[in-house]
Amino acid sequence: MGSGPQSSATSTAWDGPAIYVEDVHKSFGDVRALRGVDLAVERGTVLGVLGPNGAGKTTAVKILTTLLRPDRGRALVEGRDVARSPAAVREIIGLAGQSTAIQEELTGRENLDIMGRLYHLDRASRRRRTGELLERFDLVGAADRPTKGYSGGMQRRLDLALSLVSHPQVVFLDEPTTGLDPRSRLAVWDVIREMVASGTTLLLTTQYLEEADALANEIVVVDRGTVIAAGTSQELKNRIGGDVLQFSVVQRDRRAEALEAVSGLSSAEPLYDEETALISLRVGADGSKALVETVRRLDALGIHPEDLGIRRPSLDDVFLSLTGHGAEQDGDAPKRHGRGRRARDRRRR
Amino acid sequence: MTSTKNLAPLVALQVPSSPKAHRLRLAVADTATLNRREFLIWMRNPVFIFFTVIQPVMFVLLFRYVFGGSILVTVPGGYVDYLMPGIIAQSAAFASFATAISLARQLQKGVIDRLRAMPMARSAVLLGRLTADTVRLVVTLLVILGVGYAVGFRFHNGAVPALVMMVLGVALGVTICTVSAYVGLAVKDEEAVSSFGLVWLFPLTFVSSAFVPVQSMPGWLQAFAKNQPVTLVIDEMRSLALGGPLALHAWQSAAWLIGIVAVFVPLAVRAYRRAS
Numbered sequence: 001m002g003s004g005p006q007s008s009a010t011s012t013a014w015d016g017p018a019i020y021v022e023d024v025h026k027s028f029g030d031v032r033a034l035r036g037v038d039l040a041v042e043r044g045t046v047l048g049v050l051g052p053n054g055a056g057k058t059t060a061v062k063i064l065t066t067l068l069r070p071d072r073g074r075a076l077v078e079g080r081d082v083a084r085s086p087a088a089v090r091e092i093i094g095l096a097g098q099s100t101a102i103q104e105e106l107t108g109r110e111n112l113d114i115m116g117r118l119y120h121l122d123r124a125s126r127r128r129r130t131g132e133l134l135e136r137f138d139l140v141g142a143a144d145r146p147t148k149g150y151s152g153g154m155q156r157r158l159d160l161a162l163s164l165v166s167h168p169q170v171v172f173l174d175e176p177t178t179g180l181d182p183r184s185r186l187a188v189w190d191v192i193r194e195m196v197a198s199g200t201t202l203l204l205t206t207q208y209l210e211e212a213d214a215l216a217n218e219i220v221v222v223d224r225g226t227v228i229a230a231g232t233s234q235e236l237k238n239r240i241g242g243d244v245l246q247f248s249v250v251q252r253d254r255r256a257e258a259l260e261a262v263s264g265l266s267s268a269e270p271l272y273d274e275e276t277a278l279i280s281l282r283v284g285a286d287g288s289k290a291l292v293e294t295v296r297r298l299d300a301l302g303i304h305p306e307d308l309g310i311r312r313p314s315l316d317d318v319f320l321s322l323t324g325h326g327a328e329q330d331g332d333a334p335k336r337h338g339r340g341r342r343a344r345d346r347r348r349r
Numbered sequence: 350m351t352s353t354k355n356l357a358p359l360v361a362l363q364v365p366s367s368p369k370a371h372r373l374r375l376a377v378a379d380t381a382t383l384n385r386r387e388f389l390i391w392m393r394n395p396v397f398i399f400f401t402v403i404q405p406v407m408f409v410l411l412f413r414y415v416f417g418g419s420i421l422v423t424v425p426g427g428y429v430d431y432l433m434p435g436i437i438a439q440s441a442a443f444a445s446f447a448t449a450i451s452l453a454r455q456l457q458k459g460v461i462d463r464l465r466a467m468p469m470a471r472s473a474v475l476l477g478r479l480t481a482d483t484v485r486l487v488v489t490l491l492v493i494l495g496v497g498y499a500v501g502f503r504f505h506n507g508a509v510p511a512l513v514m515m516v517l518g519v520a521l522g523v524t525i526c527t528v529s530a531y532v533g534l535a536v537k538d539e540e541a542v543s544s545f546g547l548v549w550l551f552p553l554t555f556v557s558s559a560f561v562p563v564q565s566m567p568g569w570l571q572a573f574a575k576n577q578p579v580t581l582v583i584d585e586m587r588s589l590a591l592g593g594p595l596a597l598h599a600w601q602s603a604a605w606l607i608g609i610v611a612v613f614v615p616l617a618v619r620a621y622r623r624a625s
Contacts (some may be wrong), residue, residue, distance in 0.1 A: 014362055016359045062462075065466040066465075066466060067462055067465055067466055074361070076359065076361050078362075079359075079361060079362035080361065080362055080364055081361040081362075084361065085361075085362075085363075085366075087364075087366065087468060088362075090466060090467055090468040090469075091468045093466065095462075095463060095466045096463075098459065099458065099459020099460070099462050099463055100458055100459055100460065100463070101459075101460055101463035101464070102460075103386060103389075103390060103460070105389070105390045105393040105394055106386070106389055106390065106393065110389060114382060114385070114386050114389075117378075117382040117385075118379060118382055118383075118464075118467060118469055119467070120375065120378060146393060162463075163463075
C-alpha cells in the first residue's frame with residue numbers, strides 16, 4: 001500500500017503499455033463471457049471498447065479492476081498483474097460507470113470527503129481535492145445538497161469525480177453515459193475530455209459508435225467475448241465504407257436517372273431499397289464533398305431529391321459489416337433468434 | 350494498432366506487499382471512515398431513526414397493555430417485568446433488518462464493487478457496518494428500557510447484572526446482524542431481502558420465551574422453543590434482570606453467540622469477496 005495513492009515508485013520501472021491484456025478467458029458456468037481477449041493501451045491514450053450488451057465489456061472491466069479473476073491469460077495495469085498483485089493495481093486505478101459509489105443521503109462534498117478518507121488523504125488534501133473536483137465537474141452550486149436531489153447527469157458527473165479523488169493513473173469507465181439524456185451525455189463527454197487532457201490513461205466501454213468516435217484514440221469492437229476489430233475510428237469507418245449518402249426521389253420514373261447520376265461519385269455502387277424508396281451510396285470519409293456533388297448533378301438534371309443527407313455509420317453498420325449480424329440489444333448470443341433474417345433485411349438497403 | 354501479437358512478451362512488475370502492521374492500521378482507519386459514513390447517512394434519515402426506535406416502543410405498549418393481561422407469568426413484578434428482557438432481545442434481533450437491506454442495496458447499486466476496486470481493507474465494509482450497528486443498538490435499547498421503566502418495569506437484581514443484561518442484549522443484536530449481513534450479501538437484492546430474506550427472524554423471536562412462557566406452547570413446539578439460542582439468551586437476560594439461576598444458560602448462550610459469529614462472519618466476508 002505504501003505511502004498513499006500518489007506513490008508510483010514501481011510504475012516508473014514499467015515502460016510497457018498502460019493496459020496490457022493477453023489471451024484472457026472468463027466463463028460463468030456455461031456462459032463463456034470472454035474467449036481470448038487481447039488488448040494494449042498506450043499511456044495517456046483512450047481506448048474505446050465498443051460492443052452490444054452481453055459482448056463481454058463489463059466482464060473485461062471487472063477483470064482489469066480486480067473484481068473478477070481471469071480463468072486464463074493475464075492482464076497487467078501499469079505492469080501490475082491483476083491476479084497476482086490486485087492490491088497494487090487498486091492503488092493506481094479509478095472506476096466509474098454504470099455502478100455508482102454515491103451515497104444518496106450525503107451531499108456531493110461529503111461523498112468526496114469520504115472517498116478522500118478511504119484513500120487516506122489528510123484533511124488539507126481532502127479539502128483541496130474536493131474543491132478542485134467540484135469546480136472541475138461543475139458541481140460547486142450543488143455541493144452541499146444531498147445527492148438524492150441531483151439530476152441523472154449531475155450524479156454521473158459526481159460519480160466520475162469520485163473515481164478521480166486519488167489521481168488514478170488509469171481510469172476505467174463502464175458505459176459512462178448509458179441512460180443519460182443527450183445534453184447530460186455531452187456534459188459527461190466534456191468532463192472525460194478534460195480527464196484525458198490531464199494525461200490519464202482511459203479505457204471506456206460503450207454501446208455507441210459516436211461516443212467511441214468522439215472520445216477514443218483507438219477502438220476495439222467486441223462481440224461474444226472476442227475482439228473482432230481494432231483500429232482508429234477512421235480506420236474502422238473506412239473498413240465499413242464510411243459515411244452513407246442517402247436520399248429519395250418522389251418522381252418514380254426519374255429514379256433510374258438519379259441512380260445513374262450519382263454512380264461514380266465513389267467506388268461503391270449506389271443502392272435502391274424498394275421498401276423505403278431510398279437511394280443510398282457509401283461515400284467513404286468525405287461525405288460533404290459527395291453531398292455537394294450530388295446536389296449539383298441532380299439539380300443539373302432537374303431532379304429534386306427529398307430527405308437528402310449523410311448518415312454516419314452506426315454500431316449496427318459496424319456489426320453488420322464485421323460479423324454479418326446486427327448489434328442487437330439482448331446479450332444471450334446463443335439464444336438469439338431470427339438473426340439471419342434481420343441481417344438479410346439490412347443487406348438489402 | 351491495439352493488437353498485442355507483435356509485442357515482445359512482457360514481464361509483470363513484482364510489487365512487494367506492505368508490512369502487516371501498516372495494513373492493520375489502514376484497516377482500522379477504513380473501518381472508522383465507513384462507520385462515519387453510516388452515521389452521516391442515519392443522521393440524514395430521521396424517518397429511519399424514528400421507525401427503528403418507535404416500532405419497538407409500540408411493541409412494548411402493545412404487549413404491556415393489550416396482550417399482557419391474559420398472559421400468566423410467575424415473576425416478581427408481573428408481566429411487565431417478564432416482558433422487558435424479551436422485548437429488548439426481540440428489538441435487538443429485528444434491528445438487523447437494516448443491516449441486511451443496506452448491504453443488499455449497496456451491492457445492487459454497485460457501491461460495493463467500487464469499494465472493492467479501491468485499496469481498502471476487505472474487512473472494513475463489514476466491520477464499519479457492524480460497529481455502527483452496535484452503537485445504533487445501544488441507543489435503541491436504551492430508549493426501549495426508558496419506555497419500559499415508564500410503564501412499570503424494574504430491575505430486581507442490582508446494577509451490575511442489569512448492565513450485563515443490556516450488554517447481552519446488544520451482543521445478541523450484533524450476532525444476528527452478522528447473519529443478516531450474510532443474507533444481504535448472499536441474496537444481493539434489496540427487495541428480495543426486505544420481503545422474504547429475513548422471515549427466519551419471526552420464528553426465532555416469537556417462538557421463544559420473549560413474550561410468553563415456553564410451557565404454554567404445544568409440546569412439539571416447546572422442543573424448538575426451549576433449545577433455540579434466542580430463548581436461551583432471553584432466559585439468561587431475565588435471570589440477570591430479575592434474579593434467578595445464572596449459570597444455567599450462561600454457557601449455552603455464550604456458546605451459541607460465539608458459534609453463530611464464528612460461522613457467519615467468514616460466510617459474510619466470503620460473500621463480500623465474491624459479490625460482483
